[in-house]
Amino acid sequence: xxxxxxxxxxxxxxxxxxxxxxxxxxxxxxxxxxxxxxxxxxxxxxxxxxxxxxxxxxxxxxxxxxxxxxxxxxxxxxxxxxxxxxxxxxxxxxxxxxxxxxxxxxxxxxxxxxxxxxxxxxxxxxxxxxxxxxxxxxxxxxxxxxxxxxxxxxxxxxxxxxxxxxxxxxxxxxxxxxxxxxxxxxxxxxxxxxxxxxxxxxxxxxxxxxxxxxxxxxxxxxxxxxxxxxxxxxxxxxxx
Amino acid sequence: xxxxxxxxxxxxxxxxxxxxxxxxxxxxxxxxxxxxxxxxxxxxxxxxxxxxxxxxxxxxxxxxxxxxxxxxxxxxxxxxxxxxxxxxxxxxxxxxxxxxxxxxxxxxxxxxxxxxxxxxxxxxxxxxxxxxxxxxxxxxxxxxxxxxxxxxxxxxxxxxxxxxxxxxxxxxxxxxxxxxxxxxxxxxxxxxxxxxxxxxxxxxxxxxxxxxxxxxxxxxxxxxxxxxxxxxxxxxxxxxxxxxxxxxxxxxxxxxxxxxxxxxxxxxxxxxxxxxxxxxxxxxxxxxxxxxxxxxxxxxxxxxxxxxxxxxxxxxxxxxxxxxxxxxxxxxxxxxxxxxxxxxxxxxxxxxxxxxxxxxxxxxxxxxxxxxxxxxxxxxxxxxxxxxxxxxxxxxxxxxxxxxxxxxxxxx
Ligand SMILES: Nc1ncnc2c1ncn2[C@@H]1O[C@H](COP(=O)(O)OP(=O)(O)O)[C@@H](O)[C@H]1O
Ligand SMILES: [Mg+2]
Numbered sequence: 001x002x003x004x005x006x007x008x009x010x011x012x013x014x015x016x017x018x019x020x021x022x023x024x025x026x027x028x029x030x031x032x033x034x035x036x037x038x039x040x041x042x043x044x045x046x047x048x049x050x051x052x053x054x055x056x057x058x059x060x061x062x063x064x065x066x067x068x069x070x071x072x073x074x075x076x077x078x079x080x081x082x083x084x085x086x087x088x089x090x091x092x093x094x095x096x097x098x099x100x101x102x103x104x105x106x107x108x109x110x111x112x113x114x115x116x117x118x119x120x121x122x123x124x125x126x127x128x129x130x131x132x133x134x135x136x137x138x139x140x141x142x143x144x145x146x147x148x149x150x151x152x153x154x155x156x157x158x159x160x161x162x163x164x165x166x167x168x169x170x171x172x173x174x175x176x177x178x179x180x181x182x183x184x185x186x187x188x189x190x191x192x193x194x195x196x197x198x199x200x201x202x203x204x205x206x207x208x209x210x211x212x213x214x215x216x217x218x219x220x221x222x223x224x225x226x227x228x229x230x231x232x233x234x235x236x237x238x239x240x
Numbered sequence: 241x242x243x244x245x246x247x248x249x250x251x252x253x254x255x256x257x258x259x260x261x262x263x264x265x266x267x268x269x270x271x272x273x274x275x276x277x278x279x280x281x282x283x284x285x286x287x288x289x290x291x292x293x294x295x296x297x298x299x300x301x302x303x304x305x306x307x308x309x310x311x312x313x314x315x316x317x318x319x320x321x322x323x324x325x326x327x328x329x330x331x332x333x334x335x336x337x338x339x340x341x342x343x344x345x346x347x348x349x350x351x352x353x354x355x356x357x358x359x360x361x362x363x364x365x366x367x368x369x370x371x372x373x374x375x376x377x378x379x380x381x382x383x384x385x386x387x388x389x390x391x392x393x394x395x396x397x398x399x400x401x402x403x404x405x406x407x408x409x410x411x412x413x414x415x416x417x418x419x420x421x422x423x424x425x426x427x428x429x430x431x432x433x434x435x436x437x438x439x440x441x442x443x444x445x446x447x448x449x450x451x452x453x454x455x456x457x458x459x460x461x462x463x464x465x466x467x468x469x470x471x472x473x474x475x476x477x478x479x480x481x482x483x484x485x486x487x488x489x490x491x492x493x494x495x496x497x498x499x500x501x502x503x504x505x506x507x508x509x510x511x512x513x514x515x516x517x518x519x520x521x522x523x524x525x526x527x528x529x530x531x532x533x534x535x536x537x538x539x540x541x542x543x544x545x546x547x548x549x550x551x552x553x554x555x556x557x558x559x560x561x562x563x564x565x566x567x568x569x570x571x572x573x574x575x576x577x578x579x580x581x582x583x584x585x586x587x588x589x590x591x592x593x594x595x596x597x598x599x600x601x602x603x604x605x606x607x608x609x610x611x612x613x614x615x616x617x618x619x620x621x622x623x624x625x626x627x628x629x630x631x632x633x634x635x636x637x638x639x640x641x642x643x644x645x646x647x648x649x650x651x652x
Pocket of ligand 1: 032055057060
């Protein structure tokens with residue numbers, strides 16, 4: 001491993017690794033959103049990636065989440081080099097190994113909390129009763145065991161983001177990627193979501209949380225700073 | 241894995257140990273119905289075009305089928321083997337009369353099973369002798385054979401038809417229109433009409449003659465009565481002929497010459513059932529026209545669905561992005577939107593079939609027909625709706641599938 005931060009304990013513990021990742025959007029003039037990013041995450045880590053608006057955070061998350069391919073460089077997720085995977089395989093990889101949390105929650109408005117979470121397993125081919133069982137458990141885990149039957153639109157912002165977190169967790173992914181998960185929340189709800197993420201990480205779930213909020217990022221066990229498409233600094237795993 | 245003869249994709253899926261994304265068909269159906277559930281009004285409106293188109297087609301085919309079956313039943317009841325032999329009338333074509341012996345000669349043609357003579361009597365009919373002359377109400381007087389009712393497959397509304405006994409007395413049977421004009425609805429046996437300057441007792445009122453509507457405006461009296469009481473010389477104005485159905489053409493070809501050997505060109509031979517069939521053929525032209533209109537409505541409905549689907553795909557970009565993030569393949573997304581278009585058109589199709597059926601049912605009921613929806617109209621209507629839905633949904637579905645997940649997610 002030639003990454004700039006402390007090497008993981010063993011190769012098999014690396015759930016995500018980016019090497020020399022560059023992303024250029026083919027606009028005129030072309031935008032280089034990422035410029036040679038080296039970044040890796042080991043199992044059980046909670047990493048905050050912080051950077052100002054336009055620094056390439058969302059682009060980074062999309063590439064980590066295999067929603068987009070890099071212009072150059074190598075991306076490995078859960079042991080799979082995405083260069084070797086077809087578009088269909090990437091869908092399978094996302095279905096089984098990656099959880100997402102978005103700033104806009106992205107819940108289906110007409111659906112209940114339970115169905116929204118169960119949809120986290122929709123494309124795994126699991127049968128519906130198992131999906132609902134797991135969704136029930138995931139909602140209980142994020143403290144919404146009493147809100148199972150509530151339609152998404154009837155929930156508060158904080159509750160919606162909890163539902164989204166539960167949906168990301170429900171398939172026991174190798175890694176959960178969160179893009180500005182507190183971006184649409186007030187301070188109180190924001191704190192609560194950060195606290196929820198810490199708690200779930202304590203239970204062993206690997207997290208990368210992207211935020212423009214330095215305070216939130218620096219409170220995590222590891223913080224990386226992004227500026228102009230480059231990792232400006234990476235604290236590595238702090239030993240608390 | 242030694243799966244050297246499988247396709248590359250399969251090798252990779254097997255080789256890399258990654259279980260592919262999968263969507264159960266029940267779940268595919270559910271994702272396809274999300275749009276319909278969350279935007280019910282829009283879904284209903286966009287299905288309306290298809291519904292109207294299918295309703296028009298099912299209704300038109302149903303009505304045409306129902307009326308056809310009614311006609312067949314009618315022809316079956318009335319028979320298609322009736323021929324009328326009539327003296328040509330008008331300037332230069334004869335006297336309006338057939339030779340006295342016409343009926344006798346016609347009945348000697350082999351396949352002729354029955355003949356019935358009608359002789360016009362040139363007198364007027366009034367409700368009573370007070371009614372001023374000239375106010376005849378357009379009622380004619382016809383002297384007829386007692387077998388006329390049977391020959392024309394007619395029926396009585398009330399009372400009795402002429403029989404060998406009453407056909408020798410001053411008794412009359414009224415056609416349906418004549419009875420109405422004389423204000424005689426029920427036969428009491430004591431009602432009398434002023435016919436040719438004498439009182440005639442009304443013994444019966446007829447239903448409409450489907451094969452000879454002219455007689456509806458007539459008062460019918462016996463041939464003997466006409467001779468004895470009105471001094472009428474019985475010269476046939478027309479002869480009704482029932483012939484063996486297998487030899488209709490042969491009989492038709494010799495009728496003129498047989499009825500009037502001297503002047504066969506003055507004889508008109510007609511087959512009344514032809515007129516009923518001709519009416520039906522005219523209806524067929526309307527059926528084709530309405531089918532065409534239905535097809536246009538379907539097409540417009542298809543454009544409506546395509547339009548709604550394109551909008552739906554644009555509006556639901558973030559949902560598409562989310563589904564791709566959750567592991568949906570391009571195919572899953574395409575299936576979802578194609579499925580939505582198919583559901584919309586299926587809803588329109590089913591609604592259209594029900595509506596078309598209802599319209600046919602109501603109309604047929606009014607007409608007294610039995611309701612017949614040809615299975616082809618239902619199957620074909622549904623197939624047409626789904627085909628239109630598939631075509632309308634194809635482009636939006638492909639567009640949704642091709643959308644880059646990151647673009648889709650950024651749009652929210
Ligand atoms: N699809 C795109 N096409 C062109 N430029 C893009 C696209 N997406 C992002 N960018 C540009 O790339 C840069 C990084 O964007 P982004 O990753 O969204 O940053 P952040 O999330 O940190 O705000 C910005 O300059 C942005 O305008
Ligand atoms: Mg961003």
